[in-house]
Amino acid sequence: MTNKVAFVKWSALLLGIQLLLLLLMAGASDGKRTFDRCSLAKAMDKLDVPRNQLARWVCIAEHGSHYRTYVIGPPNDDGSTDHGIFQINDRIWCQPSNGQFSYNGCNVNCDALRTDHIDIAMRCAQLIQQDKGWGAWSVFKPKCSGQLPSIKDCFGGKSNHLVGASMHGKF
Known part of the structure; x- marks a missing residue:
């Protein structure tokens, strides 16, 4: 019986370790987040981005990076590249990690534009x-x-997923 008790305890310990590892892996971030229309709109809303601008930002992210935070675009004609969900240029707005010259107008390292957190x-x-x-x-x-793209349905309103560019209301 002693061997059986030891086996059960050992099995329970291994199961606990496996569960802990799964939880840690689920919470771990590899810096490769892909938003969708509503999750991006909600994240920007939490950052106090004016709601009448959210659809425009969603559109830029959709067509610039396909909502991916980790994207580095292909080289531009001047050799610069664009970074992150909003495809921000490293010649003018952020400092590339390779040390190449940048005006760095946002006073930020380009790596910071490619994280899960879009603030x-x-x-x-x-x-x-x-x-x-x-x-x-x-x-x-x-x-x-x-x-x-409409974001009304992201905040509980009904939508057909498109809104006119001339609309300057709450959404």
Whole structure:
């Protein structure tokens, strides 16, 4: 009987360790988050982004990075690259980790724009928008100056997932 008791205790210990490892892995982040339309809108809302801008930011993220926080875009004509969910340029707005020259207008390392937490990327994107306007994003004119993805259903309202660009209401 002693062997059976020891086996049960050992099995329970192993099961506990496995459960602990699963919980740790589930909580661990590899820095590769992909949002969807509503999860991004809600995350930006929690960061106090004006609701009348959320659909435009969602559109930029959808067409710029496919809602992925970890994206580094292909090289631009000038050799610079764009980073994170809002595809922020490393020649002008963030400091690349390779040490190449940057004006670093957001005073941030580009790596900080490619994390699961979008607060730094959002603040930098807002600074860019205030300084250069929505046209600072190459996807804006062809993709985000007309119909915008609706976010009403993300906050409990009904939606057909598109809203006119001229709408400046709460959503």
